[in-house]
Amino acid sequence: MRRDLLRLATAGSVDDGKSTLIGRLLYETKSVLRDQLEAVERASARQGLAEANLALLVDGLRAEREQGITIDVAYRYLSTPRRSFILADTPGHPQYTRNMVTGASTAELVVVLVDARQGLTEQSRRHAAIASLLRVPHVVLAVNKMDLVGYEQEPFEAVREAFSNYASRLDFQDVTFIPLSALKGDNVTARSSAMPWYEGTTLLHHLEEVHVASDVNLVDLRLPIQRVIRPRDDAHHDYRAYVGRLASGVVRVGDELTLLPGGSLVRVTGLDAPSGPVQEAFAPMVVAVRLDAPVDVSRGDLLARPKNLPHVSQDLDAMLCWLDDRPLELDRRYLVKHTTASTLARPVELAYRLDLDGLHRDRAAPALGRNELGRLRLRAARPLCFDEYQRNRSTGSFILIDEASNATAAAGMLLPPRPSSGPELSAWEARFAGNGPS
């Protein structure tokens, strides 16, 4: 049977019962094993707790266990006969926005935990806003602790309504609401009999069935070149291939392609996948491409179809999440890593800082500090071949690296190029932050 993979992230604070939910998912899919549970029970007993603290399954670092908080993203693995799951468990505190961005960047689905007693909090809104900004295709609002509100429908509907009002200002493709109790197990892996008014599925069933195949962009062929293979032995004297992982699209033997940024036309004479020659390859496969002409191809170049090309520009507009302790400095040089290309860039203008709580744009903000988001214009030393992040999460994303410390300073999401006379805000951006006063 074909088993596929779903990458998801969870967001919520300890108080929302996130660790309990993850613990229950791991436990009920038999992904926590007996010795691991016993270790947690021993540690809980040492801390004077009567019951096993399932959060200790997740909080692995010494400092986390000492302080009872989650500092860093932890990755968990569970599987059912249908699907395997890679779960990025992200801490929920506002100062850990960067962790949520990290977890959401690779996720196809985000579970936002909401405490049914609290309703939709500022923190839930932040989590949802980050999921929207990072273009996570599927969002689940898990309304937890239903046992503490008597399994009544009203608190659940209140969360749904509050979220719908808020989400109209964001951009979601698919939002699902599930009432559950992680503590009691209602609607996590087994349907609850306590909430007959709920007709949807359990969380696990939703995770197993959510349709993710269509999230892969198979339309726009984008093959960023990672490396060149040139064997040095006589048997492969004339072999030369260009290897990359398809960011999107499908490539076939015989295709005529454009090599960017130069623009020369080449034809694909052969495709070698890791297990042998193939006639076609698709995202996210790694493939070695052989070409008909001895062209100069380097790491960071990109293959695309002549009639479906990405933007090629040195002037970049992007939403950034600042990650480093050292704040953004305009006119300072940063290294840019975008697909497999590396170059230098200089931030020239901070259009605004985005306040996630109210979705306000603060145009007076002088800089971005750690965990802050904002729109920036950059000038790159060499043209980047990119798509807007909204259309392509691979060719639309980049990181900035601090040249002095080598720290990863920011995560960036590219916006459509701004025509000199066009509107200042892209349509997507206007929708995202449209209602906030400037």
Added chain:
Amino acid sequence: MPSASPQYHLTQLEELEAEAIFVLGEVVAECERPVLLFSGGKDSAVLLHLAAKAFRPAGLPFPILHVDTGRNFAEVLEFRDRTAARVGGRLLVASVQEALDAGRLVERAGGDRNRLQIPVLLEAIASHGFDAAIGGARRDEEKARAKERFFSFRDEFGQWDPKAQRPEVWSLYNARVHPGEHLRAFPLSNWTELDVWRYVATEGIELPSLYFAHRRAVVERDGWLFAVGPHLAPRPGETVVERRVRYRTVGDATGTAAVISSATTPEAIVEELLASDVSERGATRADDRVGETSMEDRKREGYF
């Protein structure tokens, strides 16, 4: 915008394979002098197999390094030499025994050599000038490893600081280091033990014979079965018995326990794991029981 077709959908193992090969490619493209750490265990055998696939028809673009505690199982050393020769890799061996003989290290009380591998590994990385060491560690193995990055920074003392890790967004890996610092790269980060065995079965990857059920003389110690051999003698009061066993992990002969098993093929091992309720390190590694954070502590010092 996107179109869907089941024909253009990777299976879980295909996706993990693509991710691992992409990471191997990034290491080679971004680092000056990478090295692949090879213990002869199943994870490093899978890693080496992936590396061979990633760069063919060219050969491996990096050497292979084994840190030999001097207490390895003979089958594993034989497998190591044979496998390195088969893939045409240049094999380097960093020896704990040599470091002990030269007086650069002293044996620890109780004779456990697990931690002694750390200075030997760091010395090998420094003396060869490696700026990236590729390892087969997986996040599902252990809770400190669950926090690891694909590209994990080590300072000039080889230390890991779990609280100051570089955020890793999308698959944009930051491979920048200053001279004297290095990276550890973990292409199998997202693989589980089951994934490794399913891949071994699918790809027909050869492993040391002790991974499969065989009869062996063992003693029971602290609830674990240890093989009696040149590196481990029965203590007074212990009875040597013969059992049908296999190993779930391969480490020092003194610190790695065997499990009762009748599984003789990768497929049978997959079945056995699906029915098991004990993790591989919990079943076999004495070194992890020292404390709740013993892996974190070793990793901070520069462990694999």
